[in-house]
Amino acid sequence: MDKYTLWSLRLGYSAKQAKTIQTIGLEKVLQNSFATKVDATIPAFLDDSPKSFNEYVEIRKKLKANPEIAKEMQKKEIQTFLEMKTWWIEKMNTEEFPLREKMTCFWHNHYVSTFQKVKSNYSIFQHNQILRENAFGNFKTLTKQIVKTNAMVRYLDNTDNKKGKLNENLSRELLELFTLGIGNYTEEDIKNGAKGLAGLGIGQENATYRERLEDNESFTYLGKKGNFKADEMIDIIFEQPNIPYLITRKILKWFIYDNPKEELVKYYGDYLRKKNFEIQPLLTKIFTEAFAKNTAGTKIKNxxxxxxxxxxxxxxxxxxxxxxxxxxxxxxxxxxxxxxxxxxxxxxxxxxxxxxxxxxxxxxxxxxxxxxxxxxxxxxxxxxxxNRPLNVKLDWDKNGNNIEIIAQLKERLLFKTDKNEQQDFEEILKYDFDSKTEGSENAVMRLFNFMVKTPEFQLI
Structure with a gap:
């Protein structure tokens, strides 16, 4: 089993980095990954999408007056949405050091905010960029930024949260899914947290409080009393004893184990607290320590x-x-x-x-x-x-016999096989295999096709 291919997949999405990891070492690859720059340019596909609250309001006025234009614009925004997906996949696939994009995808699934609900391509892009910029940064700082994005207040209905008519969605998920996890807060904390978030709604660039909708009465939140707003509430959350463990469990699940042991969750969680919730040193510690272990086959590929x-x-x-x-x-x-x-x-x-x-x-x-x-x-x-044919080809040892070629593919595809599976492979690539005969490429491709359709190939 090729250790470098394994870690290329874990730090990215393919075997592209395997030789680099082998040549310069894992720690240098991590340093280069952490040093990658974020392109702040707004992609051209967003040129016609509204980017501020005022633009959005003006466009809505026009659309209400003309249903046909509204229908056309809706189609165009859906096309823009598909282009944004394509743009991100291309970044994931082409980056020399794709760890930033893989971590962005992790945060994207932690602080969920969907286009279907938000209905603003620019807000979703802006949310995604904040995740990318802070991919290796501070967990608390990122939480503060994300809670005050237009995408998040729209997605979790905080636009409906105001004094006298509270909406608890953002308050609940801030505790349950973003930071502490179930069992580390009370329903009263959720209700009171909604008071602190009341009036936080869509702004020009980021979410902002509207004074007339705020609830400025004092309340108790996780044992502390006062008139708290979003940043102060998050500061209190990050003082709680169990704050590190939800995120370390999810990071371990994203990169290495589908079912991480609780002692590992606590071990790395304690380290994250010690490092003041900085993600970069946590990732370095997890990866370098796991690199020394044989942990292949512990996670199903996404x-x-x-x-x-x-x-x-x-x-x-x-x-x-x-x-x-x-x-x-x-x-x-x-x-x-x-x-x-x-x-x-x-x-x-x-x-x-x-x-x-x-x-x-x-x-x-x-x-x-x-x-x-x-x-x-x-x-x-x-x-x-x-349906234009693709030009596909495999790398394999043209001088090898069937056993050697099978072993090479098993190594590269991270296989641990038993005797029966080995026999299956040898049924496809027989003992008298000759790479110089016509059709040898097809024979190896048939073997590869068979191998990637086995359960073993689904693991990393």
Whole structure:
């Protein structure tokens, strides 16, 4: 089993970094990953999307007056939304050091905010950029920023939270899903927290308090009494004894274990508190310590890890990001569109019988040089373009015999096989295999196709 491929997948989405990790070492790769810069440029696909609250209000006035224009603009915003998914997938796939994007995706599933509910591409993009900028930063600082994004106050209905008519959604999820976890607060804390968040609504660039909607009466929050607002409430949350453990459990699940042991959760949680909730040193400690262990096969690949690894192995250049976005949506990993505020469950959720069947169908398509397919095709030209053959190829030892080639693929694809599986592989690539004969490439591709459709390939 190739340790460097394993860690390339864990720090990214494919084996692209394997040689780099082997050459310069894991710690240097981590340093380079943490040093990656964030492009602050607003992508061109957002040019026509409203970017401030005033712009949004003006556009809504025009749309109310003309239903036809409203319908066209809605279509355009949906197209922009699909472009934003494609843009992000391309970043994940092309970054030299993709750990920042993988961590952004982690935070994206921690502080969930969906386009379907928010209905503003720019707000969703802005939310995503804050996650990217703070991917390796301070957990408390990031929580403060995210709670005051227009996307979050809209997604969790804090726009409806005002004095005399409180909405508890944001207050509840701030405690339950973002920071402490169930069992570490009371229902009274949720009710009182809603008072502190009352009046926090959509602003020009970020969420802002509206004085006439605020509730400025004193209340008790996690044992402290006062008239607290969002930042002060979060400061109090981060003083609680159990604050580190929810996030360390989720980080361990995202990168290494589907079911991390509680002693590990506490061990790394205590370290996170010691480091004043800085994420970068926590990741360094987790990765460097896990690198020294044999922890392969402890996590089911999410759809992105699965499809991007497969495409990388087949040397598919410039893969269609939109088709990938649709594939992972079918697999239950819709970017900017989680099923609920809890986000994607991960673990066994990624390998239901339906998901496994979809993965096998996609493996067949790609190994046979056919692109991913999805939905109706409107005309013949589009059909021809969509089904244009892919130029796929595998790297394998042309001088090796069948046993050596099987061993090479097992190493690269992170296989631990028993005697029966080995026999299955040797049935496909027989003892008299000769790489110089016509059709040898096809024989190795058949073996690869068989291997990536086994349960072992789904693990990382």
């Amino acid at each position: 759809p992105l890890e699965y499809i991007l690894q497969l495409m990388n192995e087949l040397h598919i250049e410039n893969p269609n990001g939109r088709l990938i976005a649709l594939f992972i949506k079918d697999q239950g990993m819709d970017l900017y569109g989680q099923p609920n505020v809890k986000g994607w469950d991960g673990g066994n959720y990624w390998l239901t019988s339906q998901v496994f069947l979809q993965r096998n169908n996609v493996a067949d398509l790609l190994c046979n040089g056919k692109n991913l397919t999805r939905g109706k095709v409107e005309n013949e030209n589009a059909m021809m373009k969509k």
